[in-house]
Amino acid sequence: MKKIVIALGALLLLGGGGAGAYFYFFAPAQASVPEGEEGGDEHVAKEESHGGGGHGEGASFVELDPLILPIIDNSGVTQVVSLVVAIEVGDASAADKVKTLSPRLKDAYIQDMYGVLNERAALKGGVIQVSAIKKRLNSITQKVLGEDVAQDVLLQVVQQRPI
Structure with missing residues (x-):
């Protein structure tokens, strides 16, 4: 039983780290634009x-x-x-x-x-x-x-x- 809890905890930890990395590295960049204004090309x-x-x-x-x-x-x-x-x-x-x-x-x-x-x-x-x-x-x-x-x-x- 102790091994199952440790394995489940490790699996949750790895899954959470993988999901966090996915959202951090693969999410599209979003600029901070005030509400009601459209963002445009910075150049x-x-x-x-x-x-x-x-x-x-x-x-x-x-x-x-x-x-x-x-x-x-x-x-x-x-x-x-x-x-x-x-x-x-x-x-x-x-x-x-x-x-x-x-x-x-x-x-x-x-x-x-x-x-x-x-x-x-x-x-x-x-x-x-x-x-x-x-x-x-x-x-x-x-x-x-x-x-x-x-x-x-x-x-x-x-x-x-x-x-």
Whole structure:
């Protein structure tokens, strides 16, 4: 009788641990959203009011993953530049297209920025010229996505770290 109780206790303990692990590891992630609001993609933020610029009220932004680019010269890596880029689009179909083509877009950004930053064309006195970078990113975005998909490229974070 004692062996049966021990075996039953061990079985309950293992079953409870297995069920707990199942619910912990295999349950879908749920974000904490206030009641009455719909959750959305964390990379797309709707703009409630737009202060002009002719982009319309329905503009949304698709935030890309951060780009981290080393600046290399004859002595090796001299600094690291981090960029966080968001693409302004007019509607949901354009946002979906940006999300779909984001790997290609990031690849084009990295290829162009490596060349520009390493040749020091976008640096003036060791400081990044944000307006030059933004113009280049806008032209690359238009080439990759097409002329009427993206309205603007926003640089949310530009950070330089000397090494």
